Amino acid sequence: MYPHRILTCIALICLAVFVQGNFVSPARRDTSTPQFPDLYEASVDELQAGLDAGQFTSVDLVKAYFARIEEVNLQGPELRAVLELNPSALALAAELDVERKTTGKRSALHGIPILLKDNIATVASEGMNTTAGSFSLLGSIVPRDAGVVTRLRKAGAIILGKANLSEWAHFRGNVASGWSGRGGQSLNAYFPNADPCGSSSGSGIAASIGLVTVTLGTETDGSITCPASHNNLAGIKPTLGLTSRAGVIPISEHQDTVGPLTRSVTDAAIVLSIIAGKDPNDNFTLAQPSPVPDFTKALNPNALQGRRIGVPRRVFLNDTITGNDPFVNVAFEAALETIKSLGATVVDPANLPSADEIAISNNETIVLDVDFKIQLDAWFTSLIRNPSGVRSLAELIQFDNDNPAEEEPEGFEDHLIESEATTGRNSTFFQSLAFDHELGATRGIDAALKAHNLDALVLPAPGFTTVPAAIAGYPIVTVPLAFYPDDVVIASAGPETVYPAPGVPIGLSFLGTAFSEFDLIAFAFAYEQKTHTRLARKAFAAAIPTIQLSDIVGKS
Ligand SMILES: *[C@@H]1O[C@H](CO)[C@@H](O)[C@H](O)[C@H]1NC(C)=O
Ligand SMILES: *[C@@H]1O[C@H](CO)[C@@H](O)[C@H](O)[C@H]1NC(C)=O
Numbered sequence: 001m002y003p004h005r006i007l008t009c010i011a012l013i014c015l016a017v018f019v020q021g022n023f024v025s026p027a028r029r030d031t032s033t034p035q036f037p038d039l040y041e042a043s044v045d046e047l048q049a050g051l052d053a054g055q056f057t058s059v060d061l062v063k064a065y066f067a068r069i070e071e072v073n074l075q076g077p078e079l080r081a082v083l084e085l086n087p088s089a090l091a092l093a094a095e096l097d098v099e100r101k102t103t104g105k106r107s108a109l110h111g112i113p114i115l116l117k118d119n120i121a122t123v124a125s126e127g128m129n130t131t132a133g134s135f136s137l138l139g140s141i142v143p144r145d146a147g148v149v150t151r152l153r154k155a156g157a158i159i160l161g162k163a164n165l166s167e168w169a170h171f172r173g174n175v176a177s178g179w180s181g182r183g184g185q186s187l188n189a190y191f192p193n194a195d196p197c198g199s200s201s202g203s204g205i206a207a208s209i210g211l212v213t214v215t216l217g218t219e220t221d222g223s224i225t226c227p228a229s230h231n232n233l234a235g236i237k238p239t240l241g242l243t244s245r246a247g248v249i250p251i252s253e254h255q256d257t258v259g260p261l262t263r264s265v266t267d268a269a270i271v272l273s274i275i276a277g278k279d280p281n282d283n284f285t286l287a288q289p290s291p292v293p294d295f296t297k298a299l300n301p302n303a304l305q306g307r308r309i310g311v312p313r314r315v316f317l318n319d320t321i322t323g324n325d326p327f328v329n330v331a332f333e334a335a336l337e338t339i340k341s342l343g344a345t346v347v348d349p350a351n352l353p354s355a356d357e358i359a360i361s362n363n364e365t366i367v368l369d370v371d372f373k374i375q376l377d378a379w380f381t382s383l384i385r386n387p388s389g390v391r392s393l394a395e396l397i398q399f400d401n402d403n404p405a406e407e408e409p410e411g412f413e414d415h416l417i418e419s420e421a422t423t424g425r426n427s428t429f430f431q432s433l434a435f436d437h438e439l440g441a442t443r444g445i446d447a448a449l450k451a452h453n454l455d456a457l458v459l460p461a462p463g464f465t466t467v468p469a470a471i472a473g474y475p476i477v478t479v480p481l482a483f484y485p486d487d488v489v490i491a492s493a494g495p496e497t498v499y500p501a502p503g504v505p506i507g508l509s510f511l512g513t514a515f516s517e518f519d520l521i522a523f524a525f526a527y528e529q530k531t532h533t534r535l536a537r538k539a540f541a542a543a544i545p546t547i548q549l550s551d552i553v554g555k556s
């Protein structure tokens with residue numbers, strides 16, 4: 001749920017100097033031999049072009065990604081980004097290759113591999129588990145695919161596998177970001193043993209080095225934004241109710257969202273256009289405006305021209321995590337200059353009237369604790385079968401205690417225990433929920449937008465800058481901002497991880513009102529196209545997989 005508090009606190013004491021990394025120019029084209037897209041960076045459109053031209057097939061792509069995962073997942077840098085591969089992926093790819101030739105593409109994602117965070121359900125008959133990283137759900141049989149998975153399959157996407165995550169989407173308690181019982185500690189590809197942030201850690205790591213074309217994560221508060229930030233990616237945390245949570249192992253229906261983590265805003269817009277939409281199994285989606293926009297129509301490099309962007313400084317000045325990090329502040333000030341250079345008016349400050357109250361409010365915890373128990377109990381009950389025998393949150397706590405080798409229970413159960421102690425959605429709960437909406441939306445994001453006649457807000461992604469949008473149910477679009485300099489003081493972030501560290505990325509977030517994704521994507525795209533920050537620095541050498549399509553195509 002939250003980015004890991006201990007590790008992010010470390011950023012406070014680092015005395016970093018912002019140094020721009022060297023721009024890595026794309027490989028020069030060699031016209032004498034067939035050129036394949038470099039899978040480290042390859043976009044959906046680039047891969048579609050190669051697939052359409054018959055240069056390679058979706059079967060080739062799946063084989064290449066499987067080989068790349070094998071290179072770095074449990075060997076070499078041991079990134080532990082991927083939990084399971086889909087044993088049906090090659091067969092699905094072969095069918096979609098035939099279909100491309102006979103009846104044509106179903107969508108922009110036809111034949112494109114996608115990796116899902118392990119809290120997003122896929123039917124067990126296909127061969128994969130859905131466990132949120134916990135052994136308590138190993139071998140469990142879900143009733144059906146998640147709503148977003150149904151949409152992806154209909155669009156012809158290939159589910160490549162399941163990504164590691166912070167167990168229970170980091171609702172478990174004081175475990176390190178990116179750790180799960182089943183997957184172990186997942187690691188950032190930008191520095192050995194660096195924290196990848198969570199809870200959509202594996203999705204972020206996998207997208208960052210091309211272990212797959214695109215990925216899905218989930219965000220309750222920060223869990224797409226933070227891994228996007230730490231892994232040099234575009235991330236979209238959508239408005240509550242734009243994407244279905246049916247079949248997603250829950251924290252809270254009042255805050256959970258599903259969204260893409262990708263190497264570019266364009267890829268994120270393609271994925272969001274396909275997964276967004278109404279789903280009768282998640283009635284929060286019924287309130288969304290229809291039709292779902294084609295978010296790729298938002299991709300205009302001049303989108304910031306003449307627009308008004310506000311800086312709600314108090315959100316991060318009062319954030320004890322990032323407020324005193326000069327590296328983050330210097331990078332952020334440079335971003336504001338870039339936004340101005342793109343023709344926008346930057347209104348600074350444009351504070352949320354509720355900012356100081358948000359900093360001390362405990363309402364979010366009350367809502368999540370109550371919802372988690374109700375909804376997790378319902379998840380266990382909904383299962384057709386669960387070999388562990390666990391049928392409730394209470395039994396999960398017992399399971400963890402009984403299986404210390406797999407689930408490290410002692411001292412790591414605090415959130416589960418806190419949630420188990422709640423007694424349902426009583427008047428305190430509904431007051432907290434209403435108060436959250438007031439703090440995040442009415443007297444928060446909406447008030448700031450209205451007072452200054454703004455189109456969007458902009459904030460650094462690190463730290464707790466996600467809280468207002470989380471409690472309001474409002475969208476965030478994150479893009480790469482900068483990389484920690486090579487002389488940054490390396491600090492411990494958890495039992496097995498460090499943060500900050502040389503070359504580890506941070507992001508920039510655009511925020512807005514409900515269902516403002518179209519504009520936010522446009523602004524993020526304009527910023528991305530102007531800066532191309534992602535390309536300025538690569539992962540450390542051992543974390544860059546070497547297998548390419550040229551090693552696969554035409555070989556048996
Ligand atoms: C789940 O994981 C177990 C253990 O890794 C594996 O044997 C099984 O095939 C996986 N898939 C399903 C659907 O249970
Ligand atoms: C969804 O349905 C439940 C009961 O089925 C109801 O309590 C809730 O208010 C509905 N929510 C929305 C957003 O329609």
Ligand SMILES: *[C@@H]1O[C@H](CO)[C@@H](O)[C@H](O)[C@H]1NC(C)=O
Nearest residue numbers: 357360361362363428432435
């Ligand atoms: C919600 O937050 C407000 C502002 O911090 C606080 O006054 C109130 O007590 C909180 N509600 C609960 C139930 O904690």
Ligand SMILES: *[C@@H]1O[C@H](CO)[C@@H](O)[C@H](O)[C@H]1NC(C)=O
Nearest residue numbers: 421422423424426427428429
């Ligand atoms: C609601 O339940 C919580 C525990 O979940 C409890 O702390 C609180 O006092 C209850 N409120 C009321 C009004 O009973």
Ligand SMILES: CC(=O)N[C@H]1CO[C@H](CO)[C@@H](O)[C@@H]1O
Nearest residue numbers: 073074082083084085182183
């Ligand atoms: C695909 C893959 O490599 N999965 C591995 C994830 O990590 C667990 C724990 O080490 C392994 O058992 C899986 O094989």
Ligand SMILES: CC(=O)N[C@H]1CO[C@H](CO)[C@@H](O)[C@@H]1O
Nearest residue numbers: 314317318355356357359360
């Ligand atoms: C709750 C809190 O710490 N509020 C502070 C936020 O920052 C402003 C400006 O520095 C202070 O005036 C508030 O007291």
